[in-house]
Amino acid sequence: MGLSSDFFKRLKQWQDFVNQGLAKLVPVLSGQASRLTDAMHYSLMAGGKRLRPILVFAGAEALGERPEPLLPVACAIECIHTYSLIHDDLPAMDDDDFRRGKPTCHKAFDEATAILAGDALLTHAFRLLAHEDLETLFPAERIFRLWRLISEAAGLFGMVSGQMADLLAEGRPVSREELYFIHHHKTAALIRASVLAGAILCGASPAAEKALSDYGWKVGHAFQIVDDILDIVGDEKTLGKPVGSDLEKKKATYPALYGLERSRQEARRLLEEAIQSLQVFGPSADFLRDIAYYILERKL
Amino acid sequence: MGLSSDFFKRLKQWQDFVNQGLAKLVPVLSGQASRLTDAMHYSLMAGGKRLRPILVFAGAEALGERPEPLLPVACAIECIHTYSLIHDDLPAMDDDDFRRGKPTCHKAFDEATAILAGDALLTHAFRLLAHEDLETLFPAERIFRLWRLISEAAGLFGMVSGQMADLLAEGRPVSREELYFIHHHKTAALIRASVLAGAILCGASPAAEKALSDYGWKVGHAFQIVDDILDIVGDEKTLGKPVGSDLEKKKATYPALYGLERSRQEARRLLEEAIQSLQVFGPSADFLRDIAYYILERKL
Numbered sequence: 001m002g003l004s005s006d007f008f009k010r011l012k013q014w015q016d017f018v019n020q021g022l023a024k025l026v027p028v029l030s031g032q033a034s035r036l037t038d039a040m041h042y043s044l045m046a047g048g049k050r051l052r053p054i055l056v057f058a059g060a061e062a063l064g065e066r067p068e069p070l071l072p073v074a075c076a077i078e079c080i081h082t083y084s085l086i087h088d089d090l091p092a093m094d095d096d097d098f099r100r101g102k103p104t105c106h107k108a109f110d111e112a113t114a115i116l117a118g119d120a121l122l123t124h125a126f127r128l129l130a131h132e133d134l135e136t137l138f139p140a141e142r143i144f145r146l147w148r149l150i151s152e153a154a155g156l157f158g159m160v161s162g163q164m165a166d167l168l169a170e171g172r173p174v175s176r177e178e179l180y181f182i183h184h185h186k187t188a189a190l191i192r193a194s195v196l197a198g199a200i201l202c203g204a205s206p207a208a209e210k211a212l213s214d215y216g217w218k219v220g221h222a223f224q225i226v227d228d229i230l231d232i233v234g235d236e237k238t239l240g241k242p243v244g245s246d247l248e249k250k251k252a253t254y255p256a257l258y259g260l261e262r263s264r265q266e267a268r269r270l271l272e273e274a275i276q277s278l279q280v281f282g283p284s285a286d287f288l289r290d291i292a293y294y295i296l297e298r299k300l
Numbered sequence: 301m302g303l304s305s306d307f308f309k310r311l312k313q314w315q316d317f318v319n320q321g322l323a324k325l326v327p328v329l330s331g332q333a334s335r336l337t338d339a340m341h342y343s344l345m346a347g348g349k350r351l352r353p354i355l356v357f358a359g360a361e362a363l364g365e366r367p368e369p370l371l372p373v374a375c376a377i378e379c380i381h382t383y384s385l386i387h388d389d390l391p392a393m394d395d396d397d398f399r400r401g402k403p404t405c406h407k408a409f410d411e412a413t414a415i416l417a418g419d420a421l422l423t424h425a426f427r428l429l430a431h432e433d434l435e436t437l438f439p440a441e442r443i444f445r446l447w448r449l450i451s452e453a454a455g456l457f458g459m460v461s462g463q464m465a466d467l468l469a470e471g472r473p474v475s476r477e478e479l480y481f482i483h484h485h486k487t488a489a490l491i492r493a494s495v496l497a498g499a500i501l502c503g504a505s506p507a508a509e510k511a512l513s514d515y516g517w518k519v520g521h522a523f524q525i526v527d528d529i530l531d532i533v534g535d536e537k538t539l540g541k542p543v544g545s546d547l548e549k550k551k552a553t554y555p556a557l558y559g560l561e562r563s564r565q566e567a568r569r570l571l572e573e574a575i576q577s578l579q580v581f582g583p584s585a586d587f588l589r590d591i592a593y594y595i596l597e598r599k600l
């Protein structure tokens with residue numbers, strides 16, 4: 001077991017495909033509101049590794065479906081992810097000056113522009129989910145399910161609640177249940193929705209859908225644990241932000257509650273279980289398997 | 301010509317209907333993220349007059365359709381409107397402490413909670429637009445058109461661009477074209493989308509759709525001009541915020557560019573034209589006509 005030999009090549013191909021999609025599907029305005037789309041594209045193109053959109057493609061591939069038609073969905077989810085980073089970095093939230101080695105949106109522009117760029121990215125994500133090509137290619141009832149999946153994963157049933165709980169947990173001891181709630185909502189919900197998007201649009205069987213959902217939750221939790229670990233032991237250049245910033249902000253993290261060694265074990269266990277969830281699939285799910293391995297080494 | 305005798309009664313009935321809808325369709329969470337939904341409901345229930353959702357109903361009524369099934373759409377648009385107010389009031393944006401006589405969301409809670417409450421309201425709006433009842437009642441292709449209408453009116457093709465342009469125009473002279481851009485995007489786009497939502501879902505004829513769209517643009521522009529006028533001559537108790545705050549912030553306003561008298565004339569002219577747009581409709585459009593009259597007196 002280990003990474004497929006062409007994994008990095010495939011990763012790069014899909015990253016390029018997402019980048020081209022974002023350039024095509026997120027408009028650039030001229031005139032009075034050009035600053036808005038400048039800020040949106042600044043953050044969209046600030047070096048994201050495109051994990052979530054790539055999971056959209058990998059989920060479709062596992063089902064034996066062509067991933068390319070899912071491009072508007074993949075870009076919509078990356079817009080949602082990017083908006084969440086812009087708002088999380090704001091002074092009133094995590095107050096971060098750098099992300100991926102570049103000034104955060106409110107540093108490169110200003111706070112008001114960053115708030116609006118986030119708002120516009122979130123709104124545009126739903127414009128992309130109503131893309132004319134999706135309407136042509138997929139049955140309407142599946143598109144409705146996709147809308148519900150993503151609006152729930154991104155909103156008060158998911159990511160935004162996770163961020164609220166995360167902020168409220170700062171600077172005080174949290175229980176294991178509280179930490180699980182934060183990871184589950186803040187990170188895992190949107191990652192799981194990404195993996196599941198293709199299954200819903202392509203009409204996967206209930207068993208296949210369940211497998212991808214399980215994989216998505218486990219990869220989502222593992223990803224956040226690895227993220228927390230890297231904040232302690234990572235290298236500043238790779239992280240693109242100061243090491244130890246969670247500690248400094250007294251963030252609720254997995255290593256703070258369980259220690260580094262148990263955190264590593266838990267991430268490994270979750271990723272092994274994620275791969276086990278994929279047993280219903282043959283080699284078509286190899287890219288999903290590779291992504292799980294890769295998250296443990298985590299340059300994604 | 302003048303307001304129908306039962307206008308205020310009908311207005312109140314629809315306001316109550318919207319308020320009940322919001323209470324039913326926007327969840328209240330318990331536990332770690334309860335603060336999020338507390339803040340959302342605080343702003344949703346802070347005395348809004350429900351102009352936009354009522355326009356959704358009035359648009360359907362003009363077509364001879366039952367407005368009640370449009371409740372999720374009406375509530376979605378009110379969620380979008382409320383999110384935009386919460387974010388506009390933030391210290392980095394308009395920095396307002398009061399709205400409708402109550403502390404703004406970031407004053408009643410805090411900035412981070414207000415940012416997240418806005419994000420969650422916007423996301424939940426799209427969850428409501430994918431409401432199961434809409435899927436049951438209306439043909440899918442109309443719902444897709446509605447999604448595109450609203451995501452465009454609220455996002456970078458509409459409201460968010462208008463707010464960006466408004467902020468960038470602060471403190472400097474603006475041209476008439478710039479002011480038109482701001483009003484068109486910041487205010488008129490979502491008001492027009494509200495009037496048009498029912499037409500799109502109920503399958504209005506192109507002529508009826510055009511009539512409602514024209515009405516919506518004109519009412520939208522008139523509404524913003526009246527808003528600008530009221531900021532100068534209004535009464536603080538009715539406004540719920542200090543009079544003259546636009547002047548103080550050197551906001552681009554219609555009276556600043558054209559003077560009060562010409563602003564009043566322009567609002568009147570736009571509202572007369574809005575009513576003329578409704579000529580294709582019989583008495584079924586009387587509520588829309590009344591709303592136009594009423595905006596001139598503007599307690600909405």
